[in-house]
Amino acid sequence: MELQSSRFESLGTAFYTRLRPQPLPEPYWVGYSDAAATELGLHTDWPYDGASLACASGNALPPGASPLASVYSGHQFGVWAGQLGDGRALLLGERRGPEALWEVQLKGSGPTPYSRMGDGRAVLRSSIREFLCSEALHALGVPSTRALCVTGSPAPVRRERIETAAVVTRLAPSFIRFGHFEHFAQRGQHAELQALADFVIAHHYPECAAWPNPAQRVAALLEAVTVRTAELLAQWQALGFCHGVMNTDNMSILGLTIDYGPFQFMDGFDPQHICNHSDDSGRYAFGQQPGIAHWNLYCLAQALLPLLDGTQQAAEALRHYKPRFEAALQQRLNAKLGLNEPRAGDAALADELLSLLAAEQTDYTRFWRSLSEGVAEFSLSGRVTELGAARALLQQTDAFNNWARRWRERLQSDAAQTPELARERMRRSNPRVVLRNHLAQAVIEAAEQRQFEPLQRLQAALAQPYADLPDCDDLAAEAPAWAAQIAISCSS
Template sequence: MNRPLDEMAAGLDLGLNWHNRFAALGDAFSTRLQPTPLPSPHWVGTSPAVADLLGLDRQWLASPAALDAFTGNLAIAGTQPLASVYSGHQFGHWAGQLGDGRAILLGEVDTASGPQEVQLKGAGLTPYSRMGDGRAVLRSSIREFLCSEAMHALGIPTSRALCVTGSPGPVRREEIETAAVVTRVAPSFIRFGHFEHFSHHGLHDELRVLADFVIVRYYPACRDATGNPYAALLEAVSARTAEMVAQWQAVGFCHGVMNTDNMSILGLTIDYGPFQFLDAFNPGHICNHSDTGGRYAYNRQPNIAYWNLFALGQALLPLMDDQQQALDALEPYKALMPAALQRRMNAKLGLAQVQAGDAELTESLMKLLAADAVDFTIFWRRLSRAVGGAIEPVRDLFLQREAFDAWALRWHERLHAQPGFDADATQAQMLRTNPHVVLRNHLGEVAIQRARQGDFSEVARLQNALEHPFEEVAGQDDLAAFPPEWARQIEISCSS
């Protein structure tokens, strides 16, 4: 549906100040179209915190009008809905043209935290759907909704989720399922793949327009950087990506499908599909059943992020003086990512400053965790309470207890050697760093199965706990317990 750039969509007035800056880039970047309605929509979950972020009234968010608007059944005044085009590498292979195959960008809203784009995922066919149906299913939509808000509460850069709506409309995956729409929010949904698209097709003018747009909007310091501004952009994106991946590793988060079209130019975690938080610690854990080669295993994520950044660098080469500029811009990642991860691990260990020997202390611990398949989240939470000497609950997690005892002695010596060490303050800091609750696969699965029966209470209960992951709340002990045996049988794939 093509319309003039200055035309405001007729429809429901949400009282928001909409902008359509991405739409203004031109037809080469996107296709205008309206969402495809779904029958008999119903609420699955809402995030009052994201409503506050956007400036929406919390009570209105529960209204029938909001339900229709965020299902895609009712046009929103001021928006110019579109699907953007991009390309990318999937599982290491060039996949050609991709694009928003089931996501429609409504526009951009001014907020106290800066402009935020609002996107409907699962809103119907677009020109980039390829062989897909443009829809999202209930199970994957619940997972994305919950994990977006969980990651935000953990302090990890991420897209957000305003709400999930469901519909009895049928969607075929491995079996017939029901449809849902997630309303996603982020400062930008621009991906590495957007740049790859224009570079691969020799559209260098459009590539420059896109790069300039990103620099002006999100990386203004790159305009005045010494040397090439696009090399400066690549270096800045690399730094943000390094910090994000370090946070993933520290909390035991596996993304599952780190294709270049799923990598945010802002260093945000986006496109929650076959993700998983580790249960038993296994460095080579593969959370995506579709990842038969283990490309996106947990311990490969830092190197895959670099591989993706290298692909971004290749895409930006037409805007640089030579290849060496791109290589020089990427080089800092090799030191930034390990340093960022070590800082995170030191915080988890209660160590205020990184010192010589801390990397070895961490590495020896991770080997012990892997050897005994220790539950990752429970270990760190119990360790937080062991600062004052209550080490037995931690020791009980290990089979190799003598090896753990030797490590624990070194850890205590390192802790107490810190200037002005205070056990109570250190324990409090560790409890604010090592979460009590994360979105384990089995917790999501329980919420999904109840939602399929029309009971969304577990979605709300789990959402409430995940929004406060460091708090221990009465009645939520089951959410922080060891996973049941059946959790090992859960398979999450790219269709999830």
């Protein structure tokens, strides 16, 4: 895999430190994404090359690589944490694929000047989770960093227990975060702050360059990031996805899902669900995520103030967040309900159903998929028994029946709507298979024994989350009782 120096490198050494990855002993292949490889224009037999294994493990550099670790700062759990940075990641360079230019990064490749006493390593458990989830969210249509491959090593790494090391090769158009801007703003390095804003506009938001003066261009950038972030959060909430650690240094300037740690697709629907075992206060609970994203955007706006014409300009950019989030979420909920044209009252209809699910902590993914299966027959006949699979997941059947009758009336009021179109719309919006914690845990335990077939099977199902794939009923089944005991922390 040939690379070229990253454009980020042109910003200068105030933004990064050059260093090489630290080799790992006895590396081996764990997982590989054909879809991500296609994005890079790689030959399909690339992962079976010994030289490629060495590069993906940090034991050698790909041709043209110019590795560096970037510096940034940020707010962690709402508190200013000061200087952070790529503590276990190295940007190797860029590669132009058939349709886009991608940054290629190793995660888990050893300590950097920004490791803050850490070992710079990633463990097999967390690496498999990131590999699977970044590709799974992409298949679900959610903006995300991508993962090309995972390699493992018997090298020991201490977390809550001794585990073995791994490296993820991950991809993104850019890994720049809100925290990059906060870093230079807090240090009063306004020339570097301006250079970073100009860089992001030139390479990732060229539409913002049309404004006549620098402050207007930066305000347009803030507005564009605000809109992308709002739309990303709407997708998370509609799918029941919990990020778990939405610090400002984990927020992508491109509106991507980034830094997979204690994430979770909820099993039982609970707006107060906390997926991060380290989150004692519940700051990053599922229902808090939209507000936290807005708070993080305020931190970004604060960092950009030296480049703007006052706080009013920043406030004007940020005011787009709430209406865009609400509209985007309602659009997705309408699709999950099979509704075509937006109408007054749609929000109340969706909210009533979500309240029913929350009251019983109903299996979120299974309920919505089950609702999709019976909608056509129910819409035609009006018999709630046609929704038997979804109805069986709830105990409040009378409340659900009353809701369902109002839903049927709403379905029939849509212009150009047919029962079959409603079902297809719902099936395209309500996945059958998502990366539940217990599914990830099972493939991790197998991989720890060098058994990778379960990982490959799950990966194949996650690549087609909306399809009725044969022999995948177990992957779409209710989570076992022991799944609730899986504790995922920031070290994950």
